[in-house]
Amino acid sequence: MNGRETPKAVARCPICQKPAVKAHRPFCSKRCTDIDLGRWLKGGYVVAGEPGTATLPDAPAEWDEE
Secondary structure (H helix, E strand, O other): OOOOOOOOOOOEOOOOOOEOOHHHOOOOOHHHHHHHHHHHHOOOOOOOOOOOOOOOOOOOHHHHOO
16 A cells, blocks of 8 residues: 555445345345344334324225126
């Protein structure tokens, strides 16, 4: 390095802070990937915002024909 270059930052796993691995990016392993998925599925993470109202579109008219 010539003094002007900055060292490249190492991406860290958001679960355990170990260096991330390309195959599991942004995580370091399958284990940390699964931990993160489990947190999402159990409601451990929440996307901020106003609660929405779930509405379904009306069924096509031909569905009522029997």
